[in-house]
Amino acid sequence: MLELRNVSYRVENTEILKDINLKIDDRFVAITGPNGSGKSTLAKVIAGIFVPTSGQILLDGEDITNLSITERANMGVSFAFQQPVRFKGLTVKDMISMAAGEKLSISTACTYLSEVGLCAKDYINREINASLSGGELKRIEIAMINARGTKLSIFDEPEAGIDLWSFNNLIRVFEKMHERTHGTILIISHQERILDIADKVIVLVDGRVDTYGAKEKVLPGLLNVNAGCRFTKGE
Amino acid sequence: MDKIQLSLLEQVADLHEVPEGAYSLRIDGVLYGKRSSENIEIVKKEDKPGIDIIIKPGTKNESVHIPVLLSQTGLKELVYNDFHIGEGADVTIVAGCGIHNGGDGDAEHSGIHSFFVGKNARVKYIEKHYGEGDGNGKNIMNPETVVEIDEGGYMEMQTAQIKGVDSTCRKTTARLKKDATLIVHEKLMTHGEQFAETEFEIDLDGENSGTHVVSRSVARDHSRQKFLSNIRGNNRCSGHTECDAIIMDNASVIAIPEILANHVDASLIHEAAIGKIAGEQLIKLMTLGLTEKEAEEAIVNGFLK
Numbered sequence: 001m002l003e004l005r006n007v008s009y010r011v012e013n014t015e016i017l018k019d020i021n022l023k024i025d026d027r028f029v030a031i032t033g034p035n036g037s038g039k040s041t042l043a044k045v046i047a048g049i050f051v052p053t054s055g056q057i058l059l060d061g062e063d064i065t066n067l068s069i070t071e072r073a074n075m076g077v078s079f080a081f082q083q084p085v086r087f088k089g090l091t092v093k094d095m096i097s098m099a100a101g102e103k104l105s106i107s108t109a110c111t112y113l114s115e116v117g118l119c120a121k122d123y124i125n126r127e128i129n130a131s132l133s134g135g136e137l138k139r140i141e142i143a144m145i146n147a148r149g150t151k152l153s154i155f156d157e158p159e160a161g162i163d164l165w166s167f168n169n170l171i172r173v174f175e176k177m178h179e180r181t182h183g184t185i186l187i188i189s190h191q192e193r194i195l196d197i198a199d200k201v202i203v204l205v206d207g208r209v210d211t212y213g214a215k216e217k218v219l220p221g222l223l224n225v226n227a228g229c230r231f232t233k234g235e
Numbered sequence: 236m237d238k239i240q241l242s243l244l245e246q247v248a249d250l251h252e253v254p255e256g257a258y259s260l261r262i263d264g265v266l267y268g269k270r271s272s273e274n275i276e277i278v279k280k281e282d283k284p285g286i287d288i289i290i291k292p293g294t295k296n297e298s299v300h301i302p303v304l305l306s307q308t309g310l311k312e313l314v315y316n317d318f319h320i321g322e323g324a325d326v327t328i329v330a331g332c333g334i335h336n337g338g339d340g341d342a343e344h345s346g347i348h349s350f351f352v353g354k355n356a357r358v359k360y361i362e363k364h365y366g367e368g369d370g371n372g373k374n375i376m377n378p379e380t381v382v383e384i385d386e387g388g389y390m391e392m393q394t395a396q397i398k399g400v401d402s403t404c405r406k407t408t409a410r411l412k413k414d415a416t417l418i419v420h421e422k423l424m425t426h427g428e429q430f431a432e433t434e435f436e437i438d439l440d441g442e443n444s445g446t447h448v449v450s451r452s453v454a455r456d457h458s459r460q461k462f463l464s465n466i467r468g469n470n471r472c473s474g475h476t477e478c479d480a481i482i483m484d485n486a487s488v489i490a491i492p493e494i495l496a497n498h499v500d501a502s503l504i505h506e507a508a509i510g511k512i513a514g515e516q517l518i519k520l521m522t523l524g525l526t527e528k529e530a531e532e533a534i535v536n537g538f539l540k
Contacts, residue, residue: 047522049518049522068521069518069521069522070521070524070525070526070527073521073522073523073524074524077522078522081515081519084519085513085515085518085519087516087534087537087538088451088479088537089451089534089536089537089539089540090537091537094537095523098520098523098524098533099523101523101524144523148523
């Protein structure tokens with residue numbers, strides 16, 4: 001179980017996360033909210049990329065607040081970037097092997113790639129460089145998290161850029177991942193269909209947890225909100 | 236061969252013993268052994284140190300190994316190797332120099348390799364440089380490659396210097412005729428107080444000739460690197476030079492790409508980039524469970540693979 005206690009994160013004079021308290025132990029938990037509400041920052045704080053200004057983070061009861069990215073990764077935290085990183089020289093097979101923590105056979109690496117809809121034969125020896133499109137990189141990023149198979153997997157907008165690949169496939173990847181890991185999959189998303197598979201939904205607004213609860217309770221409220229900001233509504 | 240020499244041979248030529256087929260092995264300044272094959276003749280030069288490698292026209296799928304090993308401190312040598320690749324041949328040439336310098340004197344190997352690539356011939360030339368030894372003496376290598384490619388000929392050069400060479404000045408000059416192609420892939424890593432300079436000067440004389448020069452390098456510690464490349468398009472041709480360097484610690488890298496078009500249909504491009512390892516690359520690999528140091532190694536190894 002992942003627990004955040006009074007977590008705040010400040011950059012210079014701007015408080016990006018404000019006193020976040022969460023307990024997360026369901027299968028699928030979605031984080032949603034307007035742009036700039038702090039979703040990606042929250043994910044990075046959990047993965048150890050940002051260190052909170054105050055508060056505590058616990059994984060299965062153990063305080064991981066001061067642990068490094070590597071230590072958290074080895075304890076079972078995975079993080080799929082919103083914008084995957086490119087590497088000159090490292091191949092898809094290298095990256096999936098590093099993710100799995102062992103040298104993979106071609107057939108095992110192929111299984112992970114096929115699951116995200118990539119024909120392994122075409123990709124296995126490709127470099128993770130500028131020759132790959134954003135959508136291809138996103139799928140490879142998901143394949144890496146799948147290869148890690150950790151108890152907590154965080155995805156930052158996994159659906160962005162993979163329009164040609166159906167949502168159903170993406171959802172199936174998450175379901176299979178859970179069958180294998182029996183862990184928690186935390187997904188940042190704006191997509192209704194992704195939110196729809198969540199057991200629980202967290203709504204972040206302006207760096208605070210606005211709502212956190214079962215999908216059935218949170219979603220109707222979200223979808224009925226009158227669009228527009230105070231300015232356009234003449235407030 | 237003793238253990239040190241055998242280990243050097245493995246480093247520079249991936250060989251565990253004297254190779255099969257045509258070869259020439261030079262150890263500590265003298266020709267240790269050579270063997271010609273039916274299609275590849277290796278002749279010792281009479282007027283100066285070195286060999287002539289004569290490959291018959293039409294020779295296909297054969298290879299020649301010509302490693303050089305130095306395991307004596309203070310030894311300096313200059314060797315001339317000339318490669319005559321006959322029309323329509325398709326061969327692989329594996330060269331390389333390994334120095335083990337356990338003493339206080341500098342060990343220096345300078346080789347001048349001249350390639351005469353015949354009409355429609357194809358050559359793959361692989362060259363590895365490696366140095367080791369715990370003495371105070373420096374390991375120095377100054378290779379010079381001179382290439383002439385006849386009509387329709389093709390040469391691919393893969394050069395690598397990854398470890399232990401204190402000072403190197405590498406110069407490659409090439410002249411290409413009609414429809415000839417030269418591809419260069421250079422990999423270089425310097426560390427400690429090392430210095431490496433690499434210079435390419437390529438004349439695209441013939442119509443539809445082309446070249447692609449790609450240099451990837453990593454400079455660590457206090458090492459210094461200098462990359463110079465000059466491609467001259469003297470006809471309808473295409474040329475591309477690319478230098479990509481990762482800089483680390485207190486190293487210094489200078490890249491000077493130069494292209495000169497002497498013909499309206501010469502299409503020439505140069506690219507040069509120097510930068511440290513991107514923070515997000517390190518973070519990505521750390522989220523996969525690697526430590527920062529392991530991530531750095533993985534990125535460098537991938538880059539130079």
